[in-house]
Amino acid sequence: MAETILKCVGVSKFFGGLTALDQVDFEVNTGEVVALLGDNGAGKSTLIKCISGVYKPEQGKITFTGKDIVHSTPAEVRDEGIETIYQDLALAENLDVGANVFLGKERMKKVFGLFPVTDDEYMRQEATKVLDRLDIHIPSLKQKLVNLSGGQRQAVAIARALYWNAKLVIMDEPTAALGVPEQRKVLALVRSLREQGIPVILISHTMQDVMEVADRIVVMRRGKVAANMMRRDATVDLIVKHIIGASEVNE
Numbered sequence: 168m169a170e171t172i173l174k175c176v177g178v179s180k181f182f183g184g185l186t187a188l189d190q191v192d193f194e195v196n197t198g199e200v201v202a203l204l205g206d207n208g209a210g211k212s213t214l215i216k217c218i219s220g221v222y223k224p225e226q227g228k229i230t231f232t233g234k235d236i237v238h239s240t241p242a243e244v245r246d247e248g249i250e251t252i253y254q255d256l257a258l259a260e261n262l263d264v265g266a267n268v269f270l271g272k273e274r275m276k277k278v279f280g281l282f283p284v285t286d287d288e289y290m291r292q293e294a295t296k297v298l299d300r301l302d303i304h305i306p307s308l309k310q311k312l313v314n315l316s317g318g319q320r321q322a323v324a325i326a327r328a329l330y331w332n333a334k335l336v337i338m339d340e341p342t343a344a345l346g347v348p349e350q351r352k353v354l355a356l357v358r359s360l361r362e363q364g365i366p367v368i369l370i371s372h373t374m375q376d377v378m379e380v381a382d383r384i385v386v387m388r389r390g391k392v393a394a395n396m397m398r399r400d401a402t403v404d405l406i407v408k409h410i411i412g413a414s415e416v417n418e
């Protein structure tokens with residue numbers, strides 16, 4: 168049975184006089200992909216930054232697996248198991264795939280029992296296992312990230328999340344900068360995460376992506392939750408009405 172893993176209640180965030188989030192209630196249950204939609208400036212990124220510890224909301228409560236995380240730092244939130252993949256991926260361009268899966272938590276070994284160096288072979292082997300779990304095949308894991316395609320980099324970021332036992336993955340516009348075949352691959356990754364029991368919050372402008380992978384759709388508008396519906400009850404028309412403000416459609 169699905170249970171609530173993330174719960175935001177009455178979350179408000181102000182930037183000076185601007186209300187970026189206005190009493191937002193939002194939750195994620197185990198095993199579901201939740202699409203977060205809304206026009207530019209609706210508050211989507213601000214909400215996920217509040218969840219991931221980047222911003223402190225002025226009001227409201229955020230709990231993850233029953234634990235209050237509203238005062239946690241981004242590192243603490245990651246340690247709790249929430250992995251956020253931003254558009255500008257926090258990966259190291261000049262390191263190989265293995266090193267990127269271990270970024271910030273590198274595995275060391277000693278040469279001649281003395282000098283600590285990174286254990287590249289171990290990290291590549293471990294990276295291979297987790298990429299296999301996601302059915303991703305990168306020809307050589309010795310390749311530096313700078314030589315990989317956008318979709319392959321997303322895959323590395325997701326592999327890292329999975330390797331470190333993420334309990335929730337948040338993706339902010341993951342397909343925005345990708346070509347069509349790569350977008351397909353990222354959507355397949357989202358499904359793969361769900362199949363492994365890891366819920367996903369997906370921010371996307373691409374309605375087709377959303378209709379394809381989401382179980383539930385939450386629409387934000389001007390800092391508020393404008394709609395919250397199951398995918399099976401949603402149509403593109405209905406979603407668009409909520410995005411642009413249904414009342415204004417009739418005016």
Ligand SMILES: Nc1ncnc2c1ncn2[C@@H]1O[C@H](COP(=O)(O)OP(=O)(O)O)[C@@H](O)[C@H]1O
Pocket residue numbers: 182185186187205206207208209210211212213214
């Ligand atoms: N760091 C910031 N400082 C001031 N205003 C911000 C900041 N971040 C976001 N905003 C404002 O908050 C509102 C919501 O932005 P954002 O969450 O980025 O929207 P979305 O991701 O839905 O496009 C917008 O009006 C935006 O200009």
Ligand SMILES: [Mg+2]
Pocket residue numbers: 211212213
């Ligand atoms: Mg945004």
